[in-house]
Amino acid sequence: GAVVSQHPSWVICKSGTSVKIECRSLDFQATTMFWYRQFPKQSLMLMATSNEGSKATYEQGVEKDKFLINHASLTLSTLTVTSAHPEDSSFYICSARAYEGHRSYEQYFGPGTRLTVT
């Protein structure tokens, strides 16, 4: 159980366009989802926390107008990178936390999305 999927797994887009990444919890309801970014050979940096039905909470230094997060349902959160630039190229990973049947501090990670902006 506790499977999290992401789509797409990789995407290449042109500078100035927007890209949407989906994160789904497949077999549990996730009231909270997290979005991380990983640069090569670096740690996972938390970008934002999203709760179903409310606005996302962004970490310091993350532009909320650039990285739009929508947590529309208990199984889906989306991250939209708006007006993407080459410096936005990175590996984006989502995670989801379930409450029922799971300890509240455990997060289950998706497989990640590799974004390349040309």
Place this chain on the structure above:
Amino acid sequence: DQQVKQNSPSLSVQEGRISILNCDYTNSMFDYFLWYKKYPAEGPTFLISISSIKDKNEDGRFTVFLNKSAKHLSLHIVPSQPGDSAVYFCAASVYTSGTYKYIFGTGTRLKVLA
């Protein structure tokens, strides 16, 4: 301000021997610690966790030790297998702004030599 540190970026161990991965933290408010294994271009996979009120947790070949006074935890893998080769992240959980958040270390790349 790196609150969770893994000072060894890489580690090589012979198959069958013990692998010891270390992690140090600075925030005494962390209440749970977790270890994740990660392959390139994949999401992290949960390995083992430990509550801040315990000093040891064991699961098969994996054992995590916590020394709260030293703000140090370690992951022991015995015996190490080639399939264990991956990047290992330690993470610390803290309850803040109404939710639990994870702070990740920078990772240690483990290579188990056959």
